[in-house]
Amino acid sequence: MDVDLTDATADDVDQFWDDILSGEHPDVKDDGLSPNTVTGQQSTVRVFFEYHDQLAVEPDELSVIAPEKNNVDERDVYTGDEIDAMRDSIDHPRDRCLFDLLVYTGQRLRAVQTLRIKDVDLDDGTFYLNKDAGGLKGADGKRPLLGAEAGVREWLDDHPNPESDAYLITQRPDYRADADGSEPLTQKSIRRILDRIADDAGVDKPSNPHNFRHSFVTIAKRQYGMDDSTIKGLIGHRLESRVMEEVYSHLKDDDHVRAAQEATGIREPDNESPLSPDFCPTCDEPLPDAAKACPRCGIMFTPDAREVSDNMEDMFYEGQREADDEEESEAVDALKQALDDNPDLAAEVLEQLADTE
Template sequence: MLKDVNDSLKLFIEYLQIEKNCSKYTIEHYHHDICGFIMFMSEQSIASISEVQYSDARLYLTNLFERKLARKTIARRISSLRSFYKFLLREELIQDNPFALVSIPKIEKRLPEFFYEEELEQLFKSCETVTPIGQRNKALLELLYATGIRVSECCQIRIKDLDFSLSTILVHGKGSKDRYVPFGKQANVALKQYIQNGRLELLTNKQSHDVLFVNYRGGPLTERGVRTVLNSMFEKSTLNGKIHPHMLRHSFATHLLNNGADMRSVQELLGHAFLSSTQVYTHVSNEYLRKTYMNHHPRA
C-alpha cells in the first residue's frame, strides 16, 4: 500500500471509531472492502487515491461482477468506497468522489428464515437439563428466543447484566449502544437453574470471570461455540433443515408481530437504529398469513 493510501485509510478508520461510533464488526467490513480496492489500484498501476477516476470505479464494479460475487457483497463494497471517498472529500484530501455516480446493483430481497412456534416447541422439548452442558444449552436457547439478541451480544453478557427481579437484561449492542430487554418466565427458570448449578460445575478451574455462558472448559463461550451448540441441539431434535442463530432472532421478531406487537416496540427490542430494518418482518408476517389462508381457506 502506498503511503497516502495508508494515511487516508487510517484517518477514515479513526473517523468511524470516534465520530460514527461504529461497531468493531462494521469497521472490519469497511477495512476489508477498502483494502480490496487498494489491491485493484495496485493491479491497475494507480499510484494515488486522488488519481482514481469514474472510469476506474466502473472498471472495478465490472471486476466484482466478473468474479461472480453476490450482489449484496458488491453493493456493500461500492457503498463502503463511496463513504470512504465522501470522507476524503470532506477532509479536502481529494477533489471529487469517483464512486458518487456508480450505481449500486439492486439486491434481491429475501425474507428472513424463521421457525414456526410449533417447531420451536419441538426444539425446546429435545433439551435435556440433567447435565451442566444441557442446562447451559437450554438457558442459551431460551434466552436467544426470549430476547431476540444477536449472538455477538449474547457472548458479551455478564451475570451482573441480569436482573431477575425485573426479568430484564442489559444488552451491549452494536455501536456501543446499550438497551434493556425483558425476558419471560421460561427463560428466567432456565437461567437460574444454569447459573446456580450447571455454570458452577463447568467452572472447574475456579475461574473468576463473570461471563454468563461458558464452554465445557469453563472459559467464555464464543460466537462460533454458540453456533456449534445450536447445531448439536438441532440434530438431536425431530426437526429437518438447518439452524443458524439469527433464525431465533428472526423468529422472535416475527412471532411478536404475528401476535399483535407494534413495530416501534419490536424495533427497540431488536436494537435497530432504523425502522426500515424492522419492517422486513412485516413482510414475513404477511407471507405467513398468506400461506395460512392458502392452506386453510376452502376456496383458496
C-alpha cells in the first residue's frame, strides 16, 4: 500500500481504502477491488496500529468492514423532488456548493474534494479536475458546471481565501477561525455533511457520494437520453471502458418494462427532469416544468442542454468556415449574436433541439 502508516492519519488510511474500493486509485481496475478483498487488508492495518500504539492513529477510528460494492439499485436514484428537498435544507453556501457539484457533475468524491479555485471557470461555466491531486482517473479536459454554477459562485463570495491555489471545498470560516483554504475538507467530513443533508430533508436513500454519481448517470441516460460515450466524457471514464455499461446494464431492461407499460396504458409517460429546479439558482427566475435552461439569464441545468449548446457552437464555427461570402458570414454572426443577446430565445432553441436529439 502506498500510504506511509508511520506518518498517516485515520483520514489518510480511510481515503486510501475508499479509492481502492471505488476504482479511483490509479493502480486498481476501474470498478475497484471487491469488499471481501479489502476487508482482510483493513483488519491487518488495524492490528498494525494496535501493536504500534505510539503512532497517531487510534485503531477504533479506522473502518474495518468495507462498504458495499457500488451496485446500482434504481430505487436509490434521487427524484427531482428529493434533490429539491435536500438543496432547500442546506443553510450554508459551502455545503450548497458541495451538494450542487455532486448532483450536477457526477464526479467522484476525490475529484470534488480536491478542486481548487483556479480549476473553476465561472465565465465559461466549466471546471477542470486538479491533476496535481494524484489518484484521479480521467482528469483531462473540461466539464460543464451546469446547475452547480450558482452554488459555486455564491460560496466563492464567502470563501475564506480568494487565492487561486486555495481549495474550493474547505473549512467554514464560522467553524474554524484559522480556515484559509490551504487544506481540502476531509472525505469523512464530506460524508457527514451529506448524511446530515439527507436527514434534514427526510430523504431515506443512501447519501454516500457514489449514490450522487449513480443518480447523475442514471438521470442522464434515462431522463435525458444521453449516449454512453458522452456520459463517459462527463464522469471521467475511458471511452474503451466497459464498466459503465456493466454497472448500468439493468437500465435497458427497466426501460423495456417501462416502455411496455406506457404503451399499454398501465403507466403514464415519465417526463420528469430531476435536474431542473423550480427557480433559477442564479437569478431566482421561476422556471417552467422540466426547464433545461433559464429563459432570463441563460444558465443551463441539464447535461443534454449543455451538449446541444456545444453542438450549436460547433455549428456556428462550421457556418463561418464554410460561408461562401461576407454576407453569409455576417448572417451566421447575426444569428449567434441574437441568441447571445436573448437568453429566452436561446433557452427555447435549446429545449427544442434537446428534445429532437
